Amino acid sequence: MWKTYCNERITLIEEALSHWIPAQEGLLKFLFESMRYSLFAGGKRLRPVLLMAAADAVGGEGRRYLRVACALEMIHTYSLIHDDLPAMDNDDYRRGKLTNHKVFGEGMAILAGDGLLTAAFEQMLLQEEVDAACLTQVVREIAAAAGPAGMVGGQAVDLAASGQAQPLNQEELRFMHRAKTGALFRAALRGGGLLAGATQEQLAALTVYAEEFGLAFQITDDILDVTGDEATIGKPVGSDERNEKETYVSLYSLDGARRMAEESVQRALTAIEIFGAEADVLRSLASYLVSREK
Amino acid sequence: MWKTYCNERITLIEEALSHWIPAQEGLLKFLFESMRYSLFAGGKRLRPVLLMAAADAVGGEGRRYLRVACALEMIHTYSLIHDDLPAMDNDDYRRGKLTNHKVFGEGMAILAGDGLLTAAFEQMLLQEEVDAACLTQVVREIAAAAGPAGMVGGQAVDLAASGQAQPLNQEELRFMHRAKTGALFRAALRGGGLLAGATQEQLAALTVYAEEFGLAFQITDDILDVTGDEATIGKPVGSDERNEKETYVSLYSLDGARRMAEESVQRALTAIEIFGAEADVLRSLASYLVSREK
Numbered sequence: 001m002w003k004t005y006c007n008e009r010i011t012l013i014e015e016a017l018s019h020w021i022p023a024q025e026g027l028l029k030f031l032f033e034s035m036r037y038s039l040f041a042g043g044k045r046l047r048p049v050l051l052m053a054a055a056d057a058v059g060g061e062g063r064r065y066l067r068v069a070c071a072l073e074m075i076h077t078y079s080l081i082h083d084d085l086p087a088m089d090n091d092d093y094r095r096g097k098l099t100n101h102k103v104f105g106e107g108m109a110i111l112a113g114d115g116l117l118t119a120a121f122e123q124m125l126l127q128e129e130v131d132a133a134c135l136t137q138v139v140r141e142i143a144a145a146a147g148p149a150g151m152v153g154g155q156a157v158d159l160a161a162s163g164q165a166q167p168l169n170q171e172e173l174r175f176m177h178r179a180k181t182g183a184l185f186r187a188a189l190r191g192g193g194l195l196a197g198a199t200q201e202q203l204a205a206l207t208v209y210a211e212e213f214g215l216a217f218q219i220t221d222d223i224l225d226v227t228g229d230e231a232t233i234g235k236p237v238g239s240d241e242r243n244e245k246e247t248y249v250s251l252y253s254l255d256g257a258r259r260m261a262e263e264s265v266q267r268a269l270t271a272i273e274i275f276g277a278e279a280d281v282l283r284s285l286a287s288y289l290v291s292r293e294k
Numbered sequence: 295m296w297k298t299y300c301n302e303r304i305t306l307i308e309e310a311l312s313h314w315i316p317a318q319e320g321l322l323k324f325l326f327e328s329m330r331y332s333l334f335a336g337g338k339r340l341r342p343v344l345l346m347a348a349a350d351a352v353g354g355e356g357r358r359y360l361r362v363a364c365a366l367e368m369i370h371t372y373s374l375i376h377d378d379l380p381a382m383d384n385d386d387y388r389r390g391k392l393t394n395h396k397v398f399g400e401g402m403a404i405l406a407g408d409g410l411l412t413a414a415f416e417q418m419l420l421q422e423e424v425d426a427a428c429l430t431q432v433v434r435e436i437a438a439a440a441g442p443a444g445m446v447g448g449q450a451v452d453l454a455a456s457g458q459a460q461p462l463n464q465e466e467l468r469f470m471h472r473a474k475t476g477a478l479f480r481a482a483l484r485g486g487g488l489l490a491g492a493t494q495e496q497l498a499a500l501t502v503y504a505e506e507f508g509l510a511f512q513i514t515d516d517i518l519d520v521t522g523d524e525a526t527i528g529k530p531v532g533s534d535e536r537n538e539k540e541t542y543v544s545l546y547s548l549d550g551a552r553r554m555a556e557e558s559v560q561r562a563l564t565a566i567e568i569f570g571a572e573a574d575v576l577r578s579l580a581s582y583l584v585s586r587e588k
Binding site: 139 | 405442
């Protein structure tokens, strides 16, 4: 049932994204082609679905917040385009497809990322049916989560660490992932809650869920990098600099990492016990996280 | 007198920027160093000053909108960092100083730009003393001006054209500049007007002023590229690919370009005749534009 829920939302999200970042002719053709190439390169739309599910969990109607939800996907996509650049992770493939700069060139890939990031803010501020004061709070939280103390900061720590002889220690690794990946999950869940008028207690529950979800997501990503999954398609084993980086698996062993992920999911589920059946999608998504590698 | 006005605002702007993008220790040290390096590399703070002067022109108090004003400078700075990258204009110097990527590396320069752009939106949404509905409109206009149909789009057209045998024609050149430079000036002037509660008539006047100002700015920039000025310091003559690009001077000759710039300034001045002495700073700034190359 939760898969039907997700698939319905994913359809809405993809239709809206295609409408808001449309194919163009004329002078802006290549820029929009480049943005669309990465927007429609097989993303799971996890962040926008989480925003909608959070709004539903507090009794709202998540699909009403389509613009803010889609903006999260645009921000996520921009970050992948820039992360893949030669000056960063230097990846030629993502999800089995050539990365943006391999198709459109580095300059256009940088601009496609810049364009998606900026357009995301425009979209969010076009969100209707929300009180303007509430909307500014949500967008501000998303900006903070994506900015230099959030996602961009996490990537900067990652980049700086990759040039060092000494890998990140446990505390630094956790900081890096919390900033690079966790902050946007947090903004997605809190954003959905805030838009739908969550109480302070509900918002606190969604925040704990988001933080544990983000941690479990990162740990299982590290596990999948070792046990093999779709993310590694197209990457010859051993050719990736990331293999030299510290991960939850290298720090805690495969079994230790699995246990950590399961404990995180358990804490996420406990946090949202205050909600009724409206939060079942959030429950299923959390459980799915740790099951996807089995 | 208008120079005193500008210098006072510039001091406010630079203090605020330094406060909002502070020097950091720890894991985020290099990212913030990189952002601050370009933020404090000698910018003239023209866009934030224009926003404040527009608010003053309609009887408001421009300095109250410091967060939105500074955000324009952050957006402008991010665009310069990314434009200078090897995959774009490949400039080693700007305003006589090494460009960001020459000091911090390409990866960190990309992230510094991303960080400034995202932080700009956070800052704008922290602006106090403004009705939330008005603020969302202003930020939305700024996002549109900076995004794929505005500044990023203009840069994409510029980038695509530089790889073509055929230079841009007159119409395309004008579109490119209007998107790449003009749109943000327009958002600055309109933003100041909107924040200070401009009437429709006042807003229309500021919009015409902004468009003519932006055009005159670009033309005089092209003139200065030929006659020599501070912008060319550190660039050996003839080493810049831009010399091969079509400019207002190459299209209309030096005299023709000068005449166009003066006519634009005249139209800008005519547009703001409806204002009283409160618009004198805007008048002086427009006149200064065409005088700066003499």
